[in-house]
Amino acid sequence: MSTPDQGLALHHLTVRFGGLLALDDVSLRVTPGRVVGIIGPNGAGKTTLFNVVCGFVGAQAGSMTLDGRPFRARPHHLVRHGIARTLQGVGQFNGLSVLENVLAGVRSGRKPEQQAAAALERCGIAEHARQMPATLPYAVRKRVELARALVSKPRILMLDEPAGGLDTDEIRWLETLIREADTTVMLVEHHMDLVMSVCDEILVLDFGKPIAFGPPDTIRNDPKVTDAYLGAAA
Amino acid sequence: MTIVRDRVATTLHALPGKRRINPILVVVVAGAIIVALTYTLPAFRTYQLATVGAYFCVTAGLTVLTGLNGQLSLGHGALMATGAYTLALWQNKFNMLIPGVIVAILVTTAVGAIIGLAAARLRGPYLAGLTLAVAVVVPSISSTFDGTFNSDQGLPVALNPPPESILVEQWQAWVCWIAALVTVLALAYLTRGRFGRDMRAVRDDETAAKLAGISVARTQVLAFVVSAACAGLGGALFAVLSQSVSPGAFPLTLSLFLLMAIVIGGLGRLVGALIGALLLVALPAIAQEIGQSAGSQRLEGNLALTFFGVVLVVVMIAAPGGLTSIRLRRTKTTRTRNELKQKGR
Ligand SMILES: Nc1ncnc2c1ncn2[C@@H]1O[C@H](COP(=O)(O)OP(=O)(O)OP(=O)(O)O)[C@@H](O)[C@H]1O
Numbered sequence: 001m002s003t004p005d006q007g008l009a010l011h012h013l014t015v016r017f018g019g020l021l022a023l024d025d026v027s028l029r030v031t032p033g034r035v036v037g038i039i040g041p042n043g044a045g046k047t048t049l050f051n052v053v054c055g056f057v058g059a060q061a062g063s064m065t066l067d068g069r070p071f072r073a074r075p076h077h078l079v080r081h082g083i084a085r086t087l088q089g090v091g092q093f094n095g096l097s098v099l100e101n102v103l104a105g106v107r108s109g110r111k112p113e114q115q116a117a118a119a120l121e122r123c124g125i126a127e128h129a130r131q132m133p134a135t136l137p138y139a140v141r142k143r144v145e146l147a148r149a150l151v152s153k154p155r156i157l158m159l160d161e162p163a164g165g166l167d168t169d170e171i172r173w174l175e176t177l178i179r180e181a182d183t184t185v186m187l188v189e190h191h192m193d194l195v196m197s198v199c200d201e202i203l204v205l206d207f208g209k210p211i212a213f214g215p216p217d218t219i220r221n222d223p224k225v226t227d228a229y230l231g232a233a234a
Numbered sequence: 235m236t237i238v239r240d241r242v243a244t245t246l247h248a249l250p251g252k253r254r255i256n257p258i259l260v261v262v263v264a265g266a267i268i269v270a271l272t273y274t275l276p277a278f279r280t281y282q283l284a285t286v287g288a289y290f291c292v293t294a295g296l297t298v299l300t301g302l303n304g305q306l307s308l309g310h311g312a313l314m315a316t317g318a319y320t321l322a323l324w325q326n327k328f329n330m331l332i333p334g335v336i337v338a339i340l341v342t343t344a345v346g347a348i349i350g351l352a353a354a355r356l357r358g359p360y361l362a363g364l365t366l367a368v369a370v371v372v373p374s375i376s377s378t379f380d381g382t383f384n385s386d387q388g389l390p391v392a393l394n395p396p397p398e399s400i401l402v403e404q405w406q407a408w409v410c411w412i413a414a415l416v417t418v419l420a421l422a423y424l425t426r427g428r429f430g431r432d433m434r435a436v437r438d439d440e441t442a443a444k445l446a447g448i449s450v451a452r453t454q455v456l457a458f459v460v461s462a463a464c465a466g467l468g469g470a471l472f473a474v475l476s477q478s479v480s481p482g483a484f485p486l487t488l489s490l491f492l493l494m495a496i497v498i499g500g501l502g503r504l505v506g507a508l509i510g511a512l513l514l515v516a517l518p519a520i521a522q523e524i525g526q527s528a529g530s531q532r533l534e535g536n537l538a539l540t541f542f543g544v545v546l547v548v549v550m551i552a553a554p555g556g557l558t559s560i561r562l563r564r565t566k567t568t569r570t571r572n573e574l575k576q577k578g579r
Pocket residue numbers: 017020022040041042043044045046047048049088
């Protein structure tokens with residue numbers, strides 16, 4: 001259905017922080033409708049990759065395209081391009097109620113309250129709408145952030161460790177949400193069961209370098225990948 | 235900035251968005267009370283009431299900037315001076331008060347926009363430093379351009395006398411409070427919609443705000459501009475009240491007092507700004523009385539600062555969210571109790 005140009009593509013991205021090579025010639029095509037996992041040990045450059053896409057970090061080399069056109073968005077224009085992202089941990093507006101947190105993500109369309117209510121409903125936290133996030137359990141707060149990302153009806157949803165700190169039931173819920181989301185998903189995650197079950201393809205980074213790319217089965221059995229993780233653990 | 239954020243964090247539950255009182259109703263009732271007061275209070279008290287109104291314009295704008303948007307400004311005294319001098323120059327040339335006040339607001343808004351543009355690039359102590367520099371530099375402009383601003387002596391402000399049927403103080407109180415109530419009404423509406431939400435989102439988490447599609451810089455500049463407009467209006471009113479302007483009326487301590495006042499009152503809340511405005515008039519007045527009875531002018535100046543410091547410390551220990559948070563905390567517990575009762579628990 002989609003032409004090869006469609007969707008987001010990263011071409012040979014390189015990012016250096018001083019002497020540290022955070023991304024080393026990373027290319028990735030994110031095909032519409034797919035769930036693309038990005039994994040790798042701590043400090044591999046996963047969040048940095050997200051930051052480049054979102055315009056928080058500039059790449060020293062390489063380029064990006066969206067639907068074949070050059071893409072370099074300022075962070076607050078991402079939503080307009082149909083890209084929404086959650087932050088590692090929780091990025092939340094503690095002075096805003098849960099409902100207001102989600103409302104903040106509504107940038108277009110009519111009846112913002114209804115849009116927000118629908119997103120809360122979808123994330124199963126409608127009952128908390130009037131509460132302040134700081135008073136709620138961590139898992140609920142993570143859902144608030146998800147709801148804020150979803151409320152903009154993104155075509156690409158970028159999730160940075162959405163399962164971090166969640167229990168099994170919560171992760172199962174998340175799994176369903178990702179699977180049923182009618183958007184492209186880019187998923188950075190350490191929880192391997194989740195990654196393997198929801199992703200169509202997976203990019204593995206190690207010290208900023210892409211070391212493997214392919215469907216879950218291939219990645220699972222790739223010795224380079226196990227080496228990278230074992231190396232990191234050792 | 236972390237100080238501001240912590241302060242704000244403690245008032246979170248009190249922030250607007252829950253109990254929605256119609257602001258127009260509040261303003262109408264307040265207006266009626268003010269009119270009644272101007273017919274009952276003695277002239278000097280009426281003058282003080284007018285001063286509260288003028289301060290209220292400034293504190294309301296400042297609490298939006300600092301409380302809702304998290305930007306600290308030590309330069310609001312200087313912005314007041316800008317408004318005051320603009321009005322003085324205008325009046326001495328044209329003597330038309332209402333257009334003069336509007337021009338004063340516009341000029342201060344423009345100055346605020348310039349500072350705001352720079353401020354949006356700065357955070358925390360650097361922002362405080364910038365606004366502090368403004369507070370120091372602006373008054374010194376008056377001595378640099380002697381011809382226009384008449385240095386330390388300042389300028390008189392030409393004003394037409396009010397209608398004969400009312401006292402000057404009454405007229406002053408009405409002028410100041412019409413301005414204050416219009417300001418507060420405008421701010422109430424401005425902050426309860428999207429703009430208010432964006433400001434608070436930017437204050438709480440800039441990265442998340444950007445990802446939600448909010449232009450952080452734009453929001454911050456707008457907040458500064460709005461707040462500067464309010465300070466300009468307040469400054470113009472002070473020029474009307476004292477019928478003169480001089481650099482000495484807008485010292486650095488004024489900026490500090492403004493900030494302390496809104497923190498004591500309760501950051502980010504218009505009611506807190508009102509309490510702050512009352513304190514700005516009451517505490518120096520008390521200091522003055524004590525100073526006079528002790529026969530020392532130096533004591534007077536220092537006492538005001540001491541009072542503010544002491545009140546600030548006491549309030550921060552007793553009610554970290556400022557004076558408004560005390561009342562709110564009680565209503566909140568009664569509310570939850572009522573909710574529990576309804577649920578039959
Ligand atoms: N703004 C920055 N300035 C300097 N160094 C940075 C910056 N952001 C990231 N780094 C460094 O770049 C490397 C990659 O970091 P990144 O956050 O992308 O890793 P990650 O794969 O997301 O790790 P984790 O799984 O722990 O979240 C790390 O060594 C990190 O310290």
